[in-house]
Amino acid sequence: MTDLEVLILAGGLSHERDVSVRSGRRVADALRSVGVSAHVHDVDGELLGYIEQTRPDVVWPILHGSTGEDGSVRDVLDLVGVPYVGTDAAGSRLSWSKPVAKTLLAQAGARTPRFTTLPQTLFRELGTRGVLEKALEVLGLPLVVKPASGGSALGVTVVREAMALPQAMVACFAYGDEALIEQHVSGTELAVSVIDLGDGPQALPSVEIVTEGAYDYDARYNPGRSEYFVPGRLDEARERAAGELAVLAHRVLGLRHLSRTDMIVDDDGVPWLLDINVAPGMTETSLFPQAAAASGYGAGELYAALVTQAAAG
Structure with missing residues (x-):
């Protein structure tokens, strides 16, 4: 389909290394199935030398966790001067910080649960009890506690009783120094992926x-824990509203090529934004590949189109 040489970055040192490795291998296999030359390389001390020596036409960073999604690896790729699939460093930084992304989207008209962010250092200065009591008083129960930056539901806890909140904070701080505490929204849990092949972003x-x-790490990546419906069991108006929210997130945050927005659609049909992902998982149970298949795209054809779009600038 194309004679481009594609280098896929997978692995790294984050808590989500295993997911990244599995995703990278599956994307490489899909590209090879349509005749695209694809190689997988870890993020290590040999990477820059390898890129300089081989000069791939396109790099695809399929990395999860801090360096993979916070813009830093993409900054380095910009310094090296190699095109890459996915959002640039600036958009990645905005999306990586859940409080920043949620604030920007709320200003653009999106609905997102009310939240507060609490760095671990604040508790040393103000004390734990008073801060958590005030959060409970203002936000109420149930709550969701999660790292302000992170993915794969690591460190995420749904808190239904006040006595469980301190332990939820401890679990959260195991994966990051800042906690986001937000109101829990009930409804249908959805993921809506977006692609842009040059004609503007479109929702899958x-x-x-x-x-x-909980839709936790195990439920996401071990087959049998979760059931998926593609497309979701929504009426036309709710499906359209969910797609519009995902496209809005893609546009407002300046995302590129592909993204995934996680949301809850409540009983009134209102979609509530939870999280935006610039490097969606690509494993056998991941959501982006399921959406792509339901839209009629073959994985290899779609990934090759994304690579071609990246190479074109």
């Missing part, structure tokens, strides 16, 4: 997620 069919208990 929604993926509805049904799982017993």
